[in-house]
Amino acid sequence: MPEPYIHGCDVSPPGEPQDVSELVSASGSWACGSIVTTPAEPGAFIRAYGGPSLASAGTRKEQLGFLPGGASEPAGPGTNAAGAAIFRYTTRCGELYGHTGNTPGYTLLAASTPxxxxxxxxxxxxxxxxxxxxxxxxxxxxxxEDFACALPGDR
Structure with missing residues (x-):
């Protein structure tokens, strides 16, 4: 894979961690964004996608039509609700919009303030x-949730 990328590991005690970065194709994985990227890229994407700047007003309304109880795997922080390809995470410190995902060797949460x-x-x-x-x-x-509460800015 092209550099840079995060090396994913299979951790199955008592064995030693094994690099599984090239075991599964990133093209079919929910967490593929965590494989062939750096954290800055999904951060920029989720600020645009979770915030109001990327989609039209009509699309945004559909996107934010949340259904209580829906959660990605693994579930995100706080109470989860599912929207159109985005989740609302209601934490003790406020709401975030984002998505989680995992695949062998990788788990990712990307979330933004509304x-x-x-x-x-x-x-x-x-x-x-x-x-x-x-x-x-x-x-x-x-x-x-602790990281969500540590985000800078007024709440």
């Missing part, structure tokens, strides 16, 4: 989901 002014990108170089690592998703959601 105005698109601030964003966070949180990449983990291993797959985090309930089927693979049962207790890790809940711990990761707590860390995600």
């Amino acid at each position: 105005d698109g002014a601030r964003s966070l990108v949180f990449a983990v170089d291993t797959q985090v989901d309930k089927a693979v690592k049962a207790r890790l998703p809940a711990r990761l959601r707590t860390v995600h």
Whole structure:
């Protein structure tokens, strides 16, 4: 793969972590943005996509027609609701719009404030989901929410 990219690992104790970066094609993975990029790129994208600047008013209205209880895998921080290719994460510090994803060796959260002014990108170089690592998703959601609360700016 072209540089730079995050090297994803399979972590299956008691074995040593193994680089799985080129095991699965990035073209068919939900978390493919975390593979062939740097954190700055999904940050810029999610500020535009989660904020009001990328889509028309009509598209934005459809995008933000959230259904309570919908969540990506792994679930994002706080209470999740599903919109059109975007999720609303209601945290103790406010709302974020974004998306998570995972694939072998990768897990990613990209989220922005609704105005698109601030964003966070949180990449983990291993797959985090309930089927693979049962207790890790809940711990990761707590860390995600702590990062969301640390975003600079007025809330």
